[in-house]
Amino acid sequence: MIDNAVDQVLERANLSDKLKRMFRKCMLNTITTTLVQKKDDSAFLFTGDIPAMWLRDSGGQLRVFLNLDDPSGKLYDVIGAVIRQQFRYILLDPYTNAFNFAGNGNCWSAIDKSERQNPWSWERKYELDSLCFPVELAYFYWKQTGRVDLFDGDFLAAVKELIRVFRVEQHHEEQSEYFFIRDNGIEQDSLPNDGRGIKVGYTGMIWSAFRPSDDACEYGYLLPANMFAVVILGYLEEIMTAFYPEETDLLGTITDVKKEVQAGIVEFGIVEHPKYGKIYAYEVDGLGNSNIMDDTGVPSLLSLPYIKYCDTDDAIYQNTRRFSLSKDNRYYFEGTAAKGLGSPHTPPEYVWHMGLAIQGLTSTDEEECQELLRLFETTDAGTDLTHEGFLADDPTIYTREWFSWSNSIFCEFVLKEIGKLKL
Template identity: 50%
Template sequence: MTKKVPASFNKWIDKVKNTFPENEKLHRMFEKCFINTYTTTLQETEEGLPFVITGDIPAMWLRDSTSQIRPYLIVAEEDEEMATLIENLVKLQTKCILHDPYANAFNKSANGEGFQQDKTAMTDLVWERKYEIDSLCYPVQLAYLLWKSTNHTGHFTEEFNQALHKIIEVFKTEQNHTEKSPYRFERENVRQSDTLNNNGKGTDVSYTGMSWSGFRPSDDACMYGYLVPSNMFLVVVMDYVKEIALAFYPADQELLQASAKLREEVAAGIETYAKQPHPYYGDVYAYEVDGTGRKLFMDDANVPSLLAAPYLGFCEKNDASYQATRKLILSRENPYFVEGSVLTGIGSPHTPDHYVWPIALSIEGLTAETEAEKQAILEMLIAGDGETDYMHEGVNASNPAEFTRDWFAWSNAMFSEFVLSLCDVYVKGSPLSK
C-alpha cells in the first residue's frame, strides 16, 4: 500500500510545471520520480524510526537512503513533519554506524537476512558488510544539510557524537590498511568484483594519507585500494564535522583536532598520489590508486564519482583539474563512457556493456556550466525512461526499452534534484546552492 503524498510536495511539482509549461512528459516524469521514495520505500522500525529500503531489496543502504531522501530537504524547509522524518532517519543511520561502521546495508530488525554466509564479521542486523568510505560520509552529509535547510538540531545527540568519533577512527585505521585494519571480506562462488582477494584484505597498498575502501559505491570491489572520489567526499565531510563540532560539541577538542588532521592528510594524499599530467587534457585525477605508482583512469556512474566532485563540494565546477578530468572521463579514454544513438554518458562495470546510467547523466547535468549542455542532458533523460516515466539503473544507450531495474529510487531522486536545479531550486547548504 502506497503512502499519501503530503500537500507540501505540490509546490515543487507546480514549480516544474510552470518552468517547463509545454513539456507534459517531463511534468509526469518529475512527479512520479519525485514522490517515488516517499510512496514506495519508506517503512518503519519497531522503534518508530524511518527505514528506507532501496526498492527491490528489503534492506537499507546508508548511501542510498541518504541520496533517496535528499531532495526532500527542499520540502522539509516548509514541512515540519518531513523535517522530523529526516531527523529520525539520521538517528537510525547513527545507530547503524555505531552497530558496525564497516557495514554498508542493514536489516530493519535483527532478523539475520542478507549475506550471512560472507566471510566477515556479520551480525543479524547487517544485510551486507562491504566496507565503503561513502557509507560513512553520506549520513554526516545528511545531518549537516538538514541543519542548514531547516535549523533542526535534534539529531546532534551524544550518540551522533560517538558515531563521528567512530567514523574518524575507521578512516584513520584504513589509512594504514595493510598493517592495521581488522576488516576482511570474502564471498564465495561469485564474480571477482563481489569479493576481495588476498584472503579478504584486498590488493596491498602503500601509505598515501588517503583512506582505503574495499568497495566502490556500486558495491563492486576496488581494483586499487584508494578510491579517489570517495576520499574527495571524505575531505568535504571532515569540513562538515568541524562545523558541527564547533556548534554542538565545543568541548570535544579531540573531535575537532582529529577531523582537521585527517582532512589535511587525505587532501594532501589526493594531490600527491591521485593527480597526474595527461599529454592532452592537463592535470587529471585518477579514479583509484594504490600508493605504489599504479593508477586507474576511469569513472564509474555511482556517486561519489570524479564527475560529481563539485556536486559533493570538493572543488568548484570551473576548477582546472576538475575540468581536465571531466573531459577525460566524458571521452573514450574512460572505458565506461558510452556513445549510443539515444544516450551518451557514463556507465558502469556493474551493468552490461553499452548501458548508460541516468544517475551519471543527472550528475553531468548538475555540474554542467552551460544551459545548452544542461538542456541536452535533460532531453536524454526524458528519452531514456523506456516509456515508464521512471529512471532506471542502467539503460541501453541505443535502445532505452532495455534497462536494469524497472525503477531505481536513488536514480529517481537524482533526476528530481537535477530537474529542480533547472528551476533554480537547490538543497540549502549544499555546494551547488552557493
C-alpha cells in the same frame, strides 16, 4: 505531505508535460514506496527493489527533499528520523554498507566471509563513501531546517566510531582487521589477497574495499571517496565546534585526518594524461599504480562539484571531466539513443540515468543540459521513472525497475534547471 510542495515547484516551471510528470512520479516514489516509520523515533528507507537500507543510497534518496519548503514540518520529521537510523547503524557496524529493518539475519549472500557477523547486516562491503553520506545529510538537514535535535549522544558516539575507522583505514595494511570474501565466481564481488585487497602503501588517504557501485576497488585508495571524506570532515569540524565544544581532542583528530587525506590526494591522486593534462585518477595504491577511469556511482570524479569538493571551473576538474565524458574513459558509452557514463557494475554499452543527472548537475552549458533533459524524456522506457543502466541503443532494455536514489538525483537536476535547487 509532498503533493503541495511538488505543486509549488512545478508551478510556472518551463518544462514539458513529460518532464513534469516524471518529476512528480520520481519524487512521490521515494516517500510512498521506500519509507517505513519505525516504532521509535527512527525510520527505514528501502533502496528500492532490494529489501535493505543502504547508508549511501538513503542519504542520496533524501537530499533532494531538503530543497522543498515544509511548513508543516512533517517532511523534515521523516528526514530526521532516517538520519537517526543511519547513525545507529554506524554504531552497530561501521563496515556494513546495507542494513536490515531488524536484526533478523537476512543477507545478500549467505556465503559471505568477514571478520565480524552481525544479524543487522544485509551486506558487509566496506565503502568509505557510505560513512560520508549520513554526515552530509545531517549537515544539510541542520543548515536547511535549523533543527539541532540530531546532535545528541548517539550522534557523537557514531562520529567517534566513524573517525576511528578512518584512522585505522589510513593504515589498512598494519591496523585493519577487515576482510571480505564472496566466493561466487564474480570478481568484483570479492577482495583478492584472502579478502584483504591488493597491497597498498601509506598515502594519508583512507582505504576503501568497495566503490559506490558495490564493486571491489582495483586499488584501495578511491579518489572520489577520499575527496568526499575531506568535505564531510569539514562539516564535522563545524558541527563539533557548534554542538560539542568540549570535544577538543576529537576536533583536533578530525582536522588532522582532513589535512592528511587532502595532502594524499594532491601527492598521489593527480596524474599527467597525455591528452587531457593533469587529471584525477580514480584509484591509486600508493605504490606507483593508478586506475584511470570514472564510474557513474556517486561519488565519482564527474560529481566532484556536486559533493562540493571543488568548483565546476576548477582546472583539474575540467580536465578530468573532459576525460570522464569521452571514449578515453572505458566506461563512457555512446549509442543511437543516448550517450553517457556507465559502470563495470552493469553490462558494456549501458548508460546510467544517475550519470546523466550528475552530468547535468555539474554542467554550466545550457545546451548540454537541455539535451540531457531530452534524454530523460526519451530513455525512461515509458515508465516515467529512471533506472540504473539502460542499453545505449535501446532504452527499453534496462537494469533495476525500481531505483529510488537514481530518481532523486534526476529530480535534483530538474530543480537546478528551473532555478529551485538550494543545495
